[in-house]
Amino acid sequence: MSWFTLVDCETLATSLADSSIRIVDARAVVGGARGAGREAYEIAHLPGAQFVDLETDLSDHSIEGQGRHPWPSDADFAVLLQKLGISPDHQVVVYDADVGMYAARFWCMLRLFGHAKVAVLDGGIARWLQLGLPVTSEIKVAERTEMRHPGGFDxxxxxxxxxxxxxxxxxxxxxxxxxxxxxxxxxxxxxxxxxxxxxxxxxxxxxxxxxxxxxxxxxxxxxxxxxxxxxxxxxxxxxxxxxxxxxxxxxxxxxxxxxxxxxxxxxxxxxIASDARPVETGESSYIGHPHE
CATH class of the missing domain: 3.40.250.10 (Rhodanese-like domain)
Structure with a gap:
């Protein structure tokens, strides 16, 4: 069993007891109340899920000039994975409450770090709840891995x-x-x-x-x-x-x-961190399919 991009709620629900799976809750509210994602996690989350914070775990705000969510270092991300109990052998599933917009960040970071077995829960917690699948307020601390993840960003x-x-x-x-x-x-x-x-x-x-x-x-x-x-x-x-x-x-x-x-x-x-860089407004020569 390996999932690399998406996994549906029904499939994950039948695999909750699998000890090789690490579930990660990546809910966030950009532009909203700081900590809203963690508060939602503490109220109810998927059984066994660990929380990652977009601002403190998936960004390094000590870096200037790199936008609102600066990419963290290899070392810091490896420490996070160790804290979450994620080793190269684990199947990771990450979800959010916003059609994957935040979960995809953690998915992308793991993939670019060299960890292949990571998937986003398709439909997120909204679909999970819609299907009547179990949630809990119990927070279990992950068993920290002894060895740091050997990956590095591409x-x-x-x-x-x-x-x-x-x-x-x-x-x-x-x-x-x-x-x-x-x-x-x-x-x-x-x-x-x-x-x-x-x-x-x-x-x-x-x-x-x-x-x-x-x-x-x-x-x-x-x-x-x-x-x-x-x-x-x-x-x-x-x-x-x-x-x-x-x-x-x-x-x-x-x-x-x-x-x-x-x-x-x-x-x-x-x-736009530098005023020397040009800015354009208006339509582009859009190719592809419009917003639905």
Whole structure:
């Protein structure tokens, strides 16, 4: 039994007693009350689930100029995995309450760290509850692993500001996963400047889902195949507001068999950290399928 992209609630429910599985709750509320995700976890979560905090566990706020959720170091992430009791042999399942937008960040981090057996719970806790599956308020401390996870981030797939500028200048595909109105610069609820990186195109991450779950592999393949427009997945860089929802595209594409997409880890909030970088507003030459 190995899951690499998505796992449905019914399948996971039959495997809760499997000691090789580590379940992770990644609920968060960006722009909302700090700690809201943890509070929701403490009220009710999947049996055996451990909580990861987007702000303190999956970001390193001591790093400046890298946006609202700076990517942590190899060493810090390895310590987190050790604390969660995750070794290379464990099957990890991560969920949230927002169609995978936060869970995908942890999925992406694990995959880029070299841990293959990690999947997002399709439909998250909303679908789990809809199906009447069990939740608990009991918090079990994970059995800390003795040895640190030997992985390390694949920095060839983690782009910085200069990498993105060169990528766009050379005609590479930069796909922004934010909502269309934020991409166009009509509204900006989180960052100090509105707009997008010149040359970027927009595919909102919500275009990957339908009725609360991911679209089928075949549908996602066709949509991203159109978006790539003859390019390979490795010719694409995904971005968003702070390197969180862009991971949703990496997950959706991997589920469709399209591996190798790169991530702009600083994303929009990192791009605008310097006023010297250009900003564009309005529509892009959008390719692919519109927001649904």
């Amino acid at each position: 920095y060839a797939r983690l782009f910085d500001h200069e990498d993105v500028a060169a990528h766009v200048e050379s005609g590479g595909l930069l796909v922004d996963a934010r909502a269309p109105e934020r991409f166009r610069g009509e509204t900006e609820p989180l960052d100090r400047k509105a707009g997008h990186v010149p040359g970027a195109v927009n595919r909102p991450f919500m275009a990957n889902v339908s009725e609360g779950v991911f679209k089928s592999k075949d549908v996602l393949f066709e949509e991203f195949h159109t978006l790539l427009s003859g390019r390979t997945p490795s010719d694409m860089v995904a971005m968003c507001g702070s390197g969180v929802t862009a991971c949703h595209h990496l997950l959706a594409m991997a589920h469709a068999g399209l591996e190798g997409v790169k991530l702009y880890k600083g994303s929009w909030s990192g791009w």
